[in-house]
């Protein structure tokens with residue numbers, strides 16, 4: 001395979017491990033844990049893996065000789081920079097336990113386990129992928145692992161390959177399924193440990209134990225580079241308003257981080273829209289007022305950042321989606337009908353308020369809300385063109401304002417969506433180190449004999465050698481939520497905390513950014529050079545840690 005000069009140089013990068021993981025470790029147990037909410041229900045659903053203690057690794061002065069172990073690995077869900085380094089860390093970790101250990105990758109996501117599609121990951125393969133972006137080493141997929149039949153089918157191949165531990169690299173839904181799988185294998189005495197790793201560019205798999213999910217750092221740096229470039233173009237030509245939608249299915253962490261890095265004129269935070277009970281018209285009016293205020297200064301240009309999940313956080317639309325989910329769950333037979341039939345059925349079966357909200361949306365958006373779902377039942381927000389929806393509505397609003405003498409400028413909009421551009425970027429030094437440590441640490445959890453844990457590496461704003469390694473019981477992160485019409489145990493998603501330091505920092509400066517032009521141009525990720533240029537964590541992490 002032909003390689004670029006950067007690829008060749010980057011292949012030689014040696015990720016920095018936390019100092020504690022550079023030698024033999026022992027797991028030190030903390031106190032037994034409780035789930036974050038709904039303790040009685042979660043305990044009843046996870047009798048074998050509930051209440052386990054947090055684990056922290058410390059140096060072990062008296063290590064025992066390791067035995068060969070076969071481990072399986074799955075990449076689940078959306079790509080995130082650094083997945084290959086989790087797998088390299090895992091590979092190096094099991095080889096350190098014993099050189100005859102083997103690593104098997106299940107192909108194209110959890111479906112590979114069920115369908116028995118796998119490959120052995122050997123040193124030459126792993127070496128091709130060190131420090132590279134993408135999930136192409138084994139591929140990824142969104143098959144939901146949830147039924148006993150799937151678990152049993154998976155166990156057949158795990159037994160055949162003598163795999164004693166399975167590492168699932170995924171977001172909140174995939175790690176929820178990892179916990180359910182761990183519980184089931186423990187209950188039936190399958191002898192297979194299940195360990196999760198926190199992945200998602202969305203940054204919403206985090207809590208008091210997991211400081212960040214991997215991939216967020218690199219993806220937001222890539223988007224911020226491009227936003228900065230657009231800002232400079234915008235400030236040079238001074239004639240366009242750029243409406244930029246940013247990935248992040250639900251939470252607005254990506255938009256917030258990019259705003260902190262680039263200081264755009266407007267950044268919408270979905271969680272704030274919900275908290276203030278804003279309507280779509282309110283959001284539009286706020287943007288139009290800023291456009292008008294800038295026009296008064298002669299600035300007929302600007303930047304609007306829009307989180308991908310916005311539409312789901314507008315209270316009226318949220319209520320509509322909830323009812324849509326229930327209608328779809330109550331009528332599984334709809335799956336066999338045509339799109340037009342489903343749409344007509346839904347429209348006829350909604351409550352009056354929600355039907356009115358559906359009718360107020362452009363037909364294309366209304367259809368997307370009703371019809372396009374991923375295997376977890378999520379609305380596929382990345383398909384909804386909110387950036388165009390908003391700019392069209394802003395243009396209309398400005399026409400009205402112009403008639404009332406409240407806008408006397410020009411408004412010409414361009415649209416962008418940044419998501420897939422950042423998901424497979426070569427991991428930043430932060431993600432390269434973090435991911436390698438997560439994978440290596442997962443082998444320490446396996447070696448400790450535990451199951452139902454998530455690999456945890458903390459203290460992330462310090463140099464990587466000072467990071468703290470351990471394991472967090474996944475049940476600790478769970479609560480009960482309504483999914484597809486029924487209450488289910490799931491890992492609680494971390495939304496933007498409006499009382500948290502990153503949002504407060506943004507809120508304290510945004511009025512200035514709105515009217516004045518205060519753009520920052522972060523430039524591309526740097527892999528080589530001084531630590532202050534190459535090794536900085538995200539601003540979200542930095543402010544969260546400062547706030548502690």
Ligand code: FBP
Pocket residue numbers: 076077078079080171172199200201202247248249308381382419423
């Ligand atoms: P994960 O939660 O699986 O990490 O995926 C996140 C994400 O990148 C979202 O930001 C986006 O909405 C979604 O995946 C897109 O999904 P797909 O890759 O299936 O188009």
